[in-house]
Amino acid sequence: MDAVTWLSYDELADRLGIERESARQQVKRKRWARQPGNDGKIRIGVPDDVLEERLGPGTANQAVPAQEPDPVPVPVPVVTEVLTRHIERLEVALEAALNRASxxxxxxxxxxxxxxxxxxxxxxxxxxxxALTVAEKDRDRWHETATRISEPAPHRPWWRRLAS
Incomplete structure (x- = not known):
C-alpha cells in the first residue's frame, strides 16, 4: 500500500504551493481520504508520491514552482499580417452590420x-x-314629414268661401 501523509488543507496548500481553495478542490477531484484531526481541522491523506513530485532534489518542504513551457517564437511580420487581415474582415463585418442597422x-x-x-x-x-348617421336621421325625418298624408280640406261651397 502507498505511503500517505496526513495534512490539513492549509499545510497541503503550502506544500503544493497553491491556494487553500485550490487544495480543497484538488482533494475533492482526486478523492483523497479525509478524517477529522484532534485539533478540529480536517486532515487529508495525501500520497507521498504526490508530495515528492512537487519537491525538487535536495529541497525539504519547499515547493518548486511549476515550469512554464517556453513560448514558440513566431515571426512578428507573420503575426502582424494575420492580425491585419483579421481586423480588415472585422471592419467589413462591422460596416455590413451598421448598414443593416440603418x-x-x-x-x-x-x-x-x-x-x-x-x-x-x-x-x-x-x-x-x-356625420352619415346624423344625415340619415335628418333625411328620414324630412321624408316622414314629406310623405305624411294630410287630410283634405273640407269642401265648402263657393258662396261660403266668399262670405268668410
Whole structure:
C-alpha cells in the first residue's frame, strides 16, 4: 500500500504551493481520504508520491514552482499580417452590420409613420360615419314629414268661401 501523509488543507496548500481553495478542490477531484484531526481541522491523506513530485532534489518542504513551457517564437511580420487581415474582415463585418442597422431604423421609421397615418384615418372614418348617421336621421325625418298624408280640406261651397 502507498505511503500517505496526513495534512490539513492549509499545510497541503503550502506544500503544493497553491491556494487553500485550490487544495480543497484538488482533494475533492482526486478523492483523497479525509478524517477529522484532534485539533478540529480536517486532515487529508495525501500520497507521498504526490508530495515528492512537487519537491525538487535536495529541497525539504519547499515547493518548486511549476515550469512554464517556453513560448514558440513566431515571426512578428507573420503575426502582424494575420492580425491585419483579421481586423480588415472585422471592419467589413462591422460596416455590413451598421448598414443593416440603418436599414432597420429606416423601416422602423416608415412603420411608425404609417401607423400614425392609419390612426388619423381611423379617426376621420369614425367622424364621417357619425356625420352619415346624423344625415340619415335628418333625411328620414324630412321624408316622414314629406310623405305624411294630410287630410283634405273640407269642401265648402263657393258662396261660403266668399262670405268668410
Amino acid at each position: 436599414d432597420r431604423d429606416a423601416v422602423t421609421a416608415d412603420r411608425d409613420s404609417l401607423a400614425s397615418e392609419r390612426d388619423i384615418l381611423t379617426v376621420q372614418v369614425e367622424a364621417l360615419r357619425a
